[in-house]
Amino acid sequence: MARKIGSRYTANQILGRGSAGTVWLGEGPEGPVAIKLLREDLASDQELVGRFVQERTALLGLEHPNVVSVRDLVVDGNDLALVMHLVRGTDLRTRLDRDRRLAPEAAVAIVADIADGLAAAHAAGVVHRDVKPENVLLDMQGPLGPGGSHPALLTDFGVAKLIDSPRRTRATKIIGTPDYLAPEIVEGLPPRAAVDIYALATVLYELLAGFTPFGGGHPGAVLRRHVTESVAPLPGIPDELWQLIVQCLAKAPASRLRASELGARLRELLPMLAGMPPLDVDEPDSEPTQEEAPVAQEAAPAGERVRRRGAVPLVPGAKPADSNRDTHTSMRVPAPDELAGGARGTARVPRAAGAPRPGSARHRAATRRRRVALGAAAVALVAAAGVGTWLATSGDDADATPQDTNNSAPAAP
Numbered sequence: 001m002a003r004k005i006g007s008r009y010t011a012n013q014i015l016g017r018g019s020a021g022t023v024w025l026g027e028g029p030e031g032p033v034a035i036k037l038l039r040e041d042l043a044s045d046q047e048l049v050g051r052f053v054q055e056r057t058a059l060l061g062l063e064h065p066n067v068v069s070v071r072d073l074v075v076d077g078n079d080l081a082l083v084m085h086l087v088r089g090t091d092l093r094t095r096l097d098r099d100r101r102l103a104p105e106a107a108v109a110i111v112a113d114i115a116d117g118l119a120a121a122h123a124a125g126v127v128h129r130d131v132k133p134e135n136v137l138l139d140m141q142g143p144l145g146p147g148g149s150h151p152a153l154l155t156d157f158g159v160a161k162l163i164d165s166p167r168r169t170r171a172t173k174i175i176g177t178p179d180y181l182a183p184e185i186v187e188g189l190p191p192r193a194a195v196d197i198y199a200l201a202t203v204l205y206e207l208l209a210g211f212t213p214f215g216g217g218h219p220g221a222v223l224r225r226h227v228t229e230s231v232a233p234l235p236g237i238p239d240e241l242w243q244l245i246v247q248c249l250a251k252a253p254a255s256r257l258r259a260s261e262l263g264a265r266l267r268e269l270l271p272m273l274a275g276m277p278p279l280d281v282d283e284p285d286s287e288p289t290q291e292e293a294p295v296a297q298e299a300a301p302a303g304e305r306v307r308r309r310g311a312v313p314l315v316p317g318a319k320p321a322d323s324n325r326d327t328h329t330s331m332r333v334p335a336p337d338e339l340a341g342g343a344r345g346t347a348r349v350p351r352a353a354g355a356p357r358p359g360s361a362r363h364r365a366a367t368r369r370r371r372v373a374l375g376a377a378a379v380a381l382v383a384a385a386g387v388g389t390w391l392a393t394s395g396d397d398a399d400a401t402p403q404d405t406n407n408s409a410p411a412a413p
């Protein structure tokens, strides 16, 4: 049913739901728009409304062909809404659900587009903080690009920042989507531009493999892998492409490429990837063996113990019913020793078709050797980060570094 949003817009039909609210197909004075209507409990939060108004200039100023532009912010009675450019197409998660994995040329073209969009945002001092396939929209009305891909646009800029407040984000919660969270966020460091590069490299890996490099199982186990595990090679991937992924998944933010460089380097690879079929990769087992059961398991309700893509809500307190996707659950933050992994890591190693299955004696022995080395490195890493700083987005952190809890960040990683 149609409803008025402020004095200028009408919301006509639901396009989709996320943890922060509902996206509507709407109409404004200049034609069709997408309207993200934030959840009622968010809209009634005075602190959030204040941020919303404060962020107006930054959000409205971001204009780039690969960014879904915010046209207006509406605060009207109980309604809090972002009016956005309407993208006629689909989101990348839907495409991935349909195709399972993409041909390298198409995957790289899409990710290069998003890298270009991020470069513009980072240059303007804006960090996205929630790069994932759900937030990449494919414009089906745009021209076909390399590999038959449509132009890709990044949406939801500023939403993570708007809803991330000291009061809302308690010290025991992390916001974001675990599969795409950079290790420095898990350790409680402020989100800078490099977190978006890590998330985007995770998306690229997922487009090529059909699964994320550190996903699977309980969200606590996923967070731990980001800190402790190294990314397992994808069979058949061209080396130049693999090196880019590895560099952008580096644990140290400073080692990752900047968005502009990533976009340029990916585009250089396009001719070489033309006509290459999707990689022939078997998905690793996502159910941990008993020996590998995640240590934070007791924190989750039974129904949420094993998920292919574990996730915590962008908005703490969101229930699965808030979304039409299986990306929302609640979790406690694992303790630093749990993040260190030790002998109970949960590495998921992709296999070339026909290679030995994870869980075999030979595979377990090799995995254990790798974990001992990585576990030792992670202990040092977590210790260096400081026990007191690893609670992501805690109120104390926000108070101590106000500029960093904003999305505003220098373009440099």
Ligand SMILES: Nc1ncnc2c1ncn2[C@@H]1O[C@H](COP(=O)(O)OP(=O)(O)OP(=O)(O)O)[C@@H](O)[C@H]1O
Pocket (backbone or CB within 6 Å): 015, 016, 017, 018, 019, 020, 021, 022, 023, 034, 036, 068, 084, 085, 086, 087, 088, 090, 091, 130, 134, 135, 137, 155, 156, 314, 323, 325
């Ligand atoms: N500008 C837009 N134009 C067209 N469709 C859109 C636009 N923005 C969002 N959508 C649609 O609405 C859906 C929900 O978007 P939303 O940003 O609320 O949730 P999400 O990103 O899937 O999840 P979450 O916000 O919980 O991380 C998207 O998957 C997409 O299909």
